Amino acid sequence: MALFAKKPGGASAARKLVGETVSRRFDANPAIKRAKTDAAQVYYHADFLSPTACNALIRLIDANRRPSSLLVDTSGPNFRTSDSCDMDRWSPVVRPIDESIAALLGIDPAHGETMQGQRYAPGQQFRAHHDFFHEGETYWEAMMASGGQRTWTAMVYLNNVEEGGATWFPQAGIRVAPKRGLLLAWNNMNPDGSPNQRTLHEGMPVVKGTKYIVTKWFREGSWLKQ
Numbered sequence: 535m536a537l538f539a540k541k542p543g544g545a546s547a548a549r550k551l552v553g554e555t556v557s558r559r560f561d562a563n564p565a566i567k568r569a570k571t572d573a574a575q576v577y578y579h580a581d582f583l584s585p586t587a588c589n590a591l592i593r594l595i596d597a598n599r600r601p602s603s604l605l606v607d608t609s610g611p612n613f614r615t616s617d618s619c620d621m622d623r624w625s626p627v628v629r630p631i632d633e634s635i636a637a638l639l640g641i642d643p644a645h646g647e648t649m650q651g652q653r654y655a656p657g658q659q660f661r662a663h664h665d666f667f668h669e670g671e672t673y674w675e676a677m678m679a680s681g682g683q684r685t686w687t688a689m690v691y692l693n694n695v696e697e698g699g700a701t702w703f704p705q706a707g708i709r710v711a712p713k714r715g716l717l718l719a720w721n722n723m724n725p726d727g728s729p730n731q732r733t734l735h736e737g738m739p740v741v742k743g744t745k746y747i748v749t750k751w752f753r754e755g756s757w758l759k760q
């Protein structure tokens with residue numbers, strides 16, 4: 535299929551195009567700021583979600599959360615210690631939010647994976663990782679069949695956290711403290727459409743308070759089955 539890059543981890547015209555169209559759209563939006571780094575395309579939108587929308591999502595996360603999981607289980611027991619939940623994209627609370635995130639990026643909502651809610655209590659974290667798929671891993675074939683590589687990630691912080699819980703990109707030199715309603719989005723690919731290693735990031739441990747976020751991962755192809 536021409537949509538997907540042929541060389542694992544190599545350049546890709548399709549992924550390059552997604553990077554360009556989304557970043558051009560963000561650059562033209564006065565509510566969106568680009569982070570000052572050349573390592574990756576990272577953008578912020580303050581107050582993207584209203585307090586009411588944030589609270590509605592927090593209620594859903596609290597009602598449905600379970601221990602978070604990982605695609606590969608080789609990272610050790612403390613790698614991702616949060617709780618997660620899949621947000622039902624067709625529910626009347628989730629759907630307009632889900633679609634507004636896709637519209638902000640200008641990506642077809644069908645390319646978005648199920649929105650994931652995450653809750654971190656004090657001490658909980660998500661250690662340094664990439665959101666893109668490592669194309670040599672055993673899971674890659676299944677990912678190819680469900681829309682292919684992840685291009686952009688969009689995350690929204692649903693509450694303020696008393697202490698800790700920042701999202702840290704050590705190689706890009708960016709650290710974002712949780713702030714209710716703030717949307718953070720980044721391109722997991724380089725400008726040529728190859729996976730950008732410098733998007734390595736972690737959800738730092740919460741020290742005081744509880745951190746709630748939602749994460750949207752967008753695929754290069756359709757994640758929803760037609």
Ligand SMILES: O=C(O)CCC(=O)C(=O)O
Nearest residue numbers: 660665700701736737749
């Ligand atoms: O909790 C965070 O700040 C980061 C979450 C994250 O990296 C993810 O959900 O992929």
Ligand SMILES: [Fe+2]
Nearest residue numbers: 663664665735
């Ligand atoms: Fe991540």
